[in-house]
Amino acid sequence: MNHKSILVHLANDEEHTTRLEVALKLAKQNDAHVSALFITTPIGMPAEIYGRGASVQFLLDATKSSEDRAEELEKEFRETCERENISHSWVVQEGDHISLLAEHAHAADVIIVSQPYFEHFEDRFRTRLVEEVTLLSGLPCLMVPRGFDASKDIAKRVMIAWKSTRESLRAVRDNMNALRKADKVFLLTIQPDTQDALSLSEINNYLNRHGINAETLTIAQTETSIGQTIHDSAQAHGCDVIVCGAYGHSRLREMLLGGVTKYLVKEATIPVVMSH
Known part of the structure; x- marks a missing residue:
């Protein structure tokens, strides 16, 4: 970072x-x-x-x-x-x-x-x-994460979990300097609707204007939870940190029904940067 x-x-x-x-x-x-x-x-x-x-x-x-x-x-x-x-x-x-x-x-x-x-x-x-x-x-x-090896790099390969929400945009802006210095940045969206597809292109152009060349990834369907899919994709692409928004849904709903925030807080094995 x-x-x-x-x-x-x-x-x-x-x-x-x-x-x-x-x-x-x-x-x-x-x-x-x-x-x-x-x-x-x-x-x-x-x-x-x-x-x-x-x-x-x-x-x-x-x-x-x-x-x-x-x-x-x-x-x-x-x-x-x-x-x-x-x-x-x-x-x-x-x-x-x-x-x-x-x-x-x-x-x-x-x-x-x-x-x-x-x-x-x-x-x-x-x-x-x-x-x-x-x-x-x-x-x-x-x-x-629990048991993390502190000698490992953080933010050399970054996975941005993107959705067209205020929280996701805040996460991107909070970490712009780190994204500029990263060796590789991935911009991931999962099960996008029309608005997400449009905003993915816009946020990619926004990153380009700031000198960040991100590779976009789109997962149309997933058999696992969104949180697990984000984490599995980050691991598959060798990422050392996940950047995401926290609590896109109400806190009560996420506490009772799960959600991306809950999954990553409980299950992540690589560092996660969250913004709200």
């Missing part, structure tokens, strides 16, 4: 070092500033924690552990940034993760978060950080 101010979400979770490595790599490549926001409050309460006393003790212990980890990581972070000459800032706060990320979003171009885990039924409601941050921040949200 080619954003100049990167906000990375940090917490004491399994994927926090990967997020930070991705942020530092992108910052180094694009001469960008990294704002590291470490939130010490636990993201969610484990399902096995019951009762007021147990919950309070868990929060106290988890917060103390996070504070200790924040101190360790800050030292590593600052040393790396100084060694690599990366502009940086470090903030530690306690509170709601979604609210704090949205608050700090005013000074960023993109937010880096991790794909949530879905081990329990409750996780679908408790770990909606990706979707909520995308909706509330007004910024593109780069979701790093």
Whole structure:
């Protein structure tokens, strides 16, 4: 990507070092500033924690552990940034993760978060950080998949999931600089109606005028969900990131019935940049 101010979400979770490595790599490549926001409050309460006393003790212990980890990581972070000459800032706060990320979003171009885990039924409601941050921040949200190898390239081969919606157009405009620098850009539309077919040509011409030569792909029919078809096509074309709009339908409908956003948040194995 080619954003100049990167906000990375940090917490004491399994994927926090990967997020930070991705942020530092992108910052180094694009001469960008990294704002590291470490939130010490636990993201969610484990399902096995019951009762007021147990919950309070868990929060106290988890917060103390996070504070200790924040101190360790800050030292590593600052040393790396100084060694690599990366502009940086470090903030530690306690509170709601979604609210704090949205608050700090005013000074960023993109937010880096991790794909949530879905081990329990409750996780679908408790770990909606990706979707909520995308909706509330007004910024593109780069979701790093679980277990991602941070040494891999991002945005060398880009798949744009296109539909004639405000969200898709926002996603394209949010990532114009990255699209210009990409080695290959694909513009994908699935089961297009007349309006989609027309807008696909128009958006392709728009990209051309900005120096972006995209290859258009049209899938007339699909036996899988739209989300899976987008993901499978991105993999088939060797793409390392998917650019798409988030929540073209109502949030309630997507939560209850599925949708592209829900599928990608849950199932993606390559990074996804979402805009709303």
